[in-house]
Amino acid sequence: MRAAIFDKPGQPLRLTELDDPEPGPGEAILRVRACGICGSDLHATVEGGIARQGGVLGHEVAGEIHALGANPIGDWALGDRVFVVSQFSCGECGWCLIDQAHNCEQLKFFGALGSDQPDGAYADFLRVRTNDLIAVPDEITLETAALIEPLATGLMLVREAGLGIGDRVLVMGGGPIGLSTVLWARFFGARRVVMTEMVPHRLSLGTTMGATDVVDVSGGIDAKQAVTDVLGAPPDIVIECVGRPGMLDQAIDIVRHGGTVIAGGVCMQPDSVSHVDAYFKEPTVRFPATYTKAENEFIMEMVAAGRVDPTPLLSHTITLDELPAAFEALRTPTDQCKVVVSP
Ligand SMILES: [Zn+2]
Ligand SMILES: [Zn+2]
Known part of the structure; x- marks a missing residue:
């Protein structure tokens, strides 16, 4: 698959070929359909930022389930349209066990520093845990679903x-x-x-x-x-x-x-x-930093019901090939708002 790699600060993202990911137990592979470029990704890739060199960023993601591992959590099927709640709790610490996963001391983020952090969605495919997925209702496009994260x-x-x-x-x-x-x-x-x-x-x-x-x-x-x-x-x-x-x-x-x-x-x-x-x-x-899955589910419901409309935020849709240049261009404010990559 194609993926956009972060090499080091000062260098644009680099498109390359990586092996297609395989789902482990409880995991799914998504075909990425929409991934927003986030200001936090721009901040993460400057000197002193928290992006992992050699890693893949991209956390505002919606797509379709392309493959499922053994024992998925939830009633998922191939082709299901889903959004990813992209702050990953460990599921085992004290906070996680009292249903406060957003306070987890071992939260993981797509493309962050540390070899145990997962790769993100500036790519054709994305490996995710099925318990981090939320179904996208038919009335919401996957580009709009990617806006749930911001x-x-x-x-x-x-x-x-x-x-x-x-x-x-x-x-x-x-x-x-x-x-x-x-x-x-x-x-x-x-x-x-x-x-x-x-x-x-x-x-x-x-x-x-x-x-x-x-x-x-x-x-x-x-x-x-x-x-x-x-x-x-x-x-x-x-x-x-x-x-x-x-x-x-x-x-x-x-x-x-x-x-x-x-x-x-x-x-x-x-x-x-x-x-x-x-x-x-x-x-x-x-200094708040974490949201909950319930909050993301609430937003999905409000968007589906037409109670809030995030679509004015969406200013441009680009391809993965266009991502490296578009990513650099966003470092200075332009007429762009949310740019979504549609691989
Ligand atoms: Zn974001
Ligand atoms: Zn935890």
Whole structure:
């Protein structure tokens, strides 16, 4: 099969031929039909990132069951359309045994550092555990199903923010995660959702996804003043979805006294925060990283029922051959939002 290998930081992914994977007990082989390019993959492949050299990334994946190993978990058949919940718990530790697999101390991720980490879906085929699969209903295309993963990340950020009905929320950054965070903040009862962003195309997507207000922060405007002006007061919750140095400090500066700040952007460098300013603010600051299978199932149901529509996030579909160049192009913001690879 074809697969896109990560060799080392600074080099584009490399397409190569690998042996077709074989399913072990409890496993399935998927024919990959859609795999979103995630900002976390871009971050993982820079110097100091968590991508495994020689490994295959790609975790926002939907496809069809191509082969099944012995004793699958679930009533699966060849050809079934499925989505993969792509954070893999061990199933055996204390957390896993009390049904809190997202807290598992040995979570695995596609293409991550460590020789025991599985290869991901920037490939024709993908080996998965059958207990990590969710069926994709007929009314959802596999490209749309691949968007469940970034939606799950946005849902996780809103869950950890402890959103109250009527809250004022600021989402900093309008990439796929910022936009899905906007969607869920509004869905779960935020009275106002402001999204800040610099790219015009993403500002208009913010409105499409449910922001009550968008603020263009290009050209050095004072974001704190602009957001407070729009809301009439500082936000109760700030969800940071950019991940550049200085953003977390700015989020703490903008949130109201005693408010909540969520670090959703993945900043790859150590990032300083003014402790003195934070003490005066007394915010709760959280760094959530994991979602649950139940959350992914909930999202699948909401999309199938037409209660939420992630399709505006999908901007381009490309082939595996086009992936290495497209992956590099995404390192600088363009008019693209979510790019999905359809091998
Ligand atoms: Zn992702
Ligand atoms: Zn575990």
